[in-house]
Amino acid sequence: MPTSLYTENSEKWKSLASIDYFTQFVKAWIPLNAWYKNYYPDLRTDRAAINEIKFHPNKIRNRLISLLNDSSNDGSAFRSRIAELHFELERKYVFNKGERISFEKVVIEDNPNKQNNFSYKALTYKVERDIAGRPQKEIQINIIKNDGSAKFTYTQTNGFNVAELMDRQEFLRLTQTQQNSLKVCYEAINPRKPINLLSHNPSDCITMGSFSFISDSDALCKGVIEILYKLRNALFHGEIIPDSDTNKVYEPAYQILYTLIQAL
Numbered sequence: 001m002p003t004s005l006y007t008e009n010s011e012k013w014k015s016l017a018s019i020d021y022f023t024q025f026v027k028a029w030i031p032l033n034a035w036y037k038n039y040y041p042d043l044r045t046d047r048a049a050i051n052e053i054k055f056h057p058n059k060i061r062n063r064l065i066s067l068l069n070d071s072s073n074d075g076s077a078f079r080s081r082i083a084e085l086h087f088e089l090e091r092k093y094v095f096n097k098g099e100r101i102s103f104e105k106v107v108i109e110d111n112p113n114k115q116n117n118f119s120y121k122a123l124t125y126k127v128e129r130d131i132a133g134r135p136q137k138e139i140q141i142n143i144i145k146n147d148g149s150a151k152f153t154y155t156q157t158n159g160f161n162v163a164e165l166m167d168r169q170e171f172l173r174l175t176q177t178q179q180n181s182l183k184v185c186y187e188a189i190n191p192r193k194p195i196n197l198l199s200h201n202p203s204d205c206i207t208m209g210s211f212s213f214i215s216d217s218d219a220l221c222k223g224v225i226e227i228l229y230k231l232r233n234a235l236f237h238g239e240i241i242p243d244s245d246t247n248k249v250y251e252p253a254y255q256i257l258y259t260l261i262q263a264l
Contacts, residue, residue: 022240022247024250024254025235025250025254031261032257054109060261063259063262064260081259082208082252084209085103085252089227091245092248103197103198105196106223106226108195108222116185122146123144126140126141127189128189139160140155141155152174160192162187162190166179166183199215206220231249
């Protein structure tokens with residue numbers, strides 16, 4: 001049976017009735033972009049401006065932290081949007097520069113730990129980066145025996161890369177325990193060490209919708225701003241598939257962003 005004209009028209013009108021949250025997000029980002037270009041005139045890049053917004057008092061950061069701690073309906077509605085964004089990002093994976101955008105694994109700031117060492121089962125594991133007088137990306141990785149001799153030594157020259165370390169034959173010749181210990185030591189100095197903004201402690205958390213987030217408002221603030229920026233990049237750089245599922249991700253993202261720009 002051929003499709004009726006009424007059915008065809010219904011489907012077309014239904015698609016037109018759907019709100020394009022990709023465009024809405026862009027429209028909300030434009031005033032934010034204009035504001036931080038004016039507020040931080042000496043910063044040359046969007047990334048530099050976003051970092052300033054994350055770390056220092058300003059209208060966007062102040063409003064975000066206020067809403068995270070607000071017990072009124074406005075605060076509850078805002079937190080529910082964050083929960084909705086988390087839910088949609090878990091349902092539909094979105095990537096920026098090959099990395100998945102997620103509240104459960106987000107880099108909110110540079111890791112200040114540049115060296116790490118510990119002893120375990122007669123071996124000392126030691127890793128150090130950004131060594132004074134050495135090339136910027138160099139990382140020294142060592143396992144030292146009790147007598148001071150080297151069990152394992154490697155100088156990484158192209159920056160932090162756990163996969164490259166684990167592919168080395170010298171690493172593969174270590175026991176499984178030694179490999180795991182060295183990996184733990186190494187990952188502690190990851191310059192872009194991600195954190196999980198979700199909490200598994202019901203007695204110390206911020207409830208948003210049906211989810212429990214960590215009770216650190218400062219970290220949550222940085223995380224929300226970072227995720228909005230990554231969603232902006234994924235959209236502006238053509239990294240997303242503009243389908244209905246991805247549109248659902250950008251709906252709460254737009255609502256969060258729209259609420260924040262009201263402070264400008």
